[in-house]
Amino acid sequence: MLRGPWRPLWLFVLLLPLPGALEPRSASRLWEETDEPRSPWAWPGFQRLKEQLRAAAALSKRYWTLFSRQVWPDDCDEDEEAAAGSPGWRLPLLGQRYLDLLTTWYCSFRDCCPSGDCRISNNFTGLEWDLNVRLHGQHLVQQLVLSTVRGYLETPQPDKALALSFHGWSGTGKNFVARMLAENLYRDGLRSDCVRMFIATIHFPHPKYVDLYKEQLKGQIREMQQLCYQTLFIFDEAEKLHPGLLEVLGPPLERRAPEDDRAESPWTIFLFLSNLRGDRINEVVLKLLKDGWSREEITMEHLEPHLQAEIVETIDNGFGHSRLVRENLIDYFVPFLPLEYRHVRLCARDAFLSQELLYTEETLDEIAQMMVYVPKEEQLFSSQGCKSISQRINYFLS
Numbered sequence: 001m002l003r004g005p006w007r008p009l010w011l012f013v014l015l016l017p018l019p020g021a022l023e024p025r026s027a028s029r030l031w032e033e034t035d036e037p038r039s040p041w042a043w044p045g046f047q048r049l050k051e052q053l054r055a056a057a058a059l060s061k062r063y064w065t066l067f068s069r070q071v072w073p074d075d076c077d078e079d080e081e082a083a084a085g086s087p088g089w090r091l092p093l094l095g096q097r098y099l100d101l102l103t104t105w106y107c108s109f110r111d112c113c114p115s116g117d118c119r120i121s122n123n124f125t126g127l128e129w130d131l132n133v134r135l136h137g138q139h140l141v142q143q144l145v146l147s148t149v150r151g152y153l154e155t156p157q158p159d160k161a162l163a164l165s166f167h168g169w170s171g172t173g174k175n176f177v178a179r180m181l182a183e184n185l186y187r188d189g190l191r192s193d194c195v196r197m198f199i200a201t202i203h204f205p206h207p208k209y210v211d212l213y214k215e216q217l218k219g220q221i222r223e224m225q226q227l228c229y230q231t232l233f234i235f236d237e238a239e240k241l242h243p244g245l246l247e248v249l250g251p252p253l254e255r256r257a258p259e260d261d262r263a264e265s266p267w268t269i270f271l272f273l274s275n276l277r278g279d280r281i282n283e284v285v286l287k288l289l290k291d292g293w294s295r296e297e298i299t300m301e302h303l304e305p306h307l308q309a310e311i312v313e314t315i316d317n318g319f320g321h322s323r324l325v326r327e328n329l330i331d332y333f334v335p336f337l338p339l340e341y342r343h344v345r346l347c348a349r350d351a352f353l354s355q356e357l358l359y360t361e362e363t364l365d366e367i368a369q370m371m372v373y374v375p376k377e378e379q380l381f382s383s384q385g386c387k388s389i390s391q392r393i394n395y396f397l398s
């Protein structure tokens with residue numbers, strides 16, 4: 001009768017009443033009390049399962065937390081108590097076999113992957129391709145982002161979150177790269193349960209509510225870290241974040257003590273996007289180009305030391321003064337270089353291609369010429385980068 005895919009489900013329903021009703025002490029009593037003939041507990045298969053459960057192997061706590069939160073969302077507080085205190089009823093009782101049954105059942109309505117959690121895709125080939133093909137004029141970003149993110153996500157048990165701070169003028173690709181990361185690391189991209197994007201002026205607009213925002217932000221970070229073993233938090237307009245909010249981000253970015261066995265996701269990436277010191281990057285690049293360097297010869301050594309020191313010195317800015325920067329909680333400052341005419345052309349070409357429209361070389365030139373180039377004298381860098389190129393194309397077509 002109870003065969004095939006329904007069997008695990010049925011077993012699961014049987015086991016559902018267990019939470020709260022059971023403690024390790026009383027477990028054996030419960031098994032005996034429920035042996036009436038009509039009781040499901042008397043089913044022979046259950047007796048076998050009982051044996052298997054007793055022989056339970058170590059349970060993946062993280063997986064269990066994830067699972068139980070999906071199934072019993074209201075039960076979270078109890079979960080935390082159970083996790084914080086003695087191992088609780090679940091650890092001795094629930095074994096690998098039980099977990100397998102749960103997994104089968106869970107996967108019958110949520111898609112599962114051989115890798116475990118389908119929501120996380122970590123497609124580094126895709127990320128590399130996107131960075132090399134879709135991003136223009138940012139050779140430093142290409143190298144740095146791929147190697148640090150990949151290195152971090154391939155570390156078995158990182159003791160720290162990875163924090164990258166993207167700097168550069170608007171339109172140079174900071175948001176674009178953040179989206180590439182979301183799309184290649186998570187199946188659902190920015191809409192994933194494991195990805196959260198905050199825009200300072202939209203999510204935290206009123207300084208007078210900063211205490212409320214702090215609580216919310218703390219809660220959201222903790223909650224997401226418990227739901228996903230790999231999380232991505234993006235803070236756009238980071239230069240506009242209130243200092244109080246930046247303080248909240250200190251603890252999640254700090255190094256974890258090895259014995260600290262929090263049930264939180266071990267892999268957490270924080271991205272901070274800002275135009276802070278974008279002018280300085282442009283000055284350095286302009287000077288190097290004028291000195292005869294080619295753009296591709298510019299290295300991190302030219303830019304990064306400037307960037308970090310200067311950000312700390314930005315006295316009027318919360319970000320520079322937060323402990324994130326002061327205490328070196330940011331792992332890398334990633335400079336986005338100002339874009340030149342030829343890069344804007346490439347952005348225009350991509351926009352045509354993505355809309356499956358035909359274009360000519362002349363059209364690309366016309367679009368690139370619509371942008372304003374600075375500084376006045378050299379007219380070298382597009383002041384808006386590649387921003388709103390696709391809108392310009394629509395304008396051009398109409």
Ligand SMILES: *[C@@H]1O[C@H](CO)[C@@H](O)[C@H](O)[C@H]1NC(C)=O
Nearest residue numbers: 121123124125126127129184
């Ligand atoms: C990774 O991304 C590339 C390029 O977007 C795509 O062709 C490939 O199918 C992806 N691989 C997986 C395993 O999703």
